[in-house]
Amino acid sequence: MFPDIILDPTRRHDFVWLFDCTDGNPNGDPDAGNMPRTDPETYQGMVSHGALKRKIRDYVDLFYGRQAPNLIYMQGNTGEALNTVHARAYAATGRTSQGSKQNRDDVAVVRAWMCGQFFDVRIFGAVMTTQVNAGQVKGPVQVVDARSIDPVQTLDWSITRVAITREEDRIGGSREDGGSGRGKATEMGRRSLIAYGLYRTHGFFSAPLAHLSGVTQADLEIFWQAVRDVWDHDRSAARGMMAGRGVYIFSHENGRGKAHAHDLFARVRVERKPEVLYPRSFSDYAVTLDDTALPEGVTLTVIQ
16 A cells, blocks of 8 residues: 555654645634634644544554454543553553552563553553653654644634533423423524644654664555645534645665755755635645655655
8 A cells, every 4th residue: 555665664754744734723722712723923723742643543443453463552532541542551560550669670570561451552652650650651752733824814703503411491481490381493603623634743653763663664555644634634614624734754765864864854855836815725836846856765755
């Protein structure tokens, strides 16, 4: 499905990831009434790295996460409590948990078991030093916050719903329930969105850290699938129309790397077309890729 070079966990990989959002909220900010995240100085849209990792986790869980080695450790409210998972790791490895005084050898064995069971521990790492100490794993894959190419205009719409929250407010609600007998047919709500935003983020894969956590070729194939296809399986009315717009992967011939990531990223230029005042689609942008005279030992792969 993918070229062998980007599936090689012994190489360093640096990548540019483009995606867009039309008439939706790509990442709400809880500190701002769930309005789309923005940079308060430039008004560029933002999507947190945590949100991007969450989408990848959800994709992997949906298609592969029913059994080891592709279980998802960070499952939120739908999964086990972290201490429960760690206790299960100790039971599976025949160790006894002693909390903060845990023997280092025991922690190493339990940590290895966690890496072998959970995809996101191997890929993104985890701090598992809770009451039941399962150690720490530094993730070989890191993704930074995404930022829109241009400023976005946030919109806050009033909406109505026909589902009434309280019985006493429902039409026909009895006076015994505390209602007036008149009630209401709808309640008001809010919907926050942007008209359009093209977002760019950068990611990094460290071969030495991948060796420590046990990342395999199969893991990388699943990861690139998720990056390419995640928006097709993360649909909701609130998020509008989201779509992947390209992944540009710079693979190095070894684990150390042959060029600085920022110099490679500069070869992918995304600019609004000069005649466009208010961008409303991906076609309003021009993506220019400088793939000539790449540094020796660096190979570029483009996933659309």
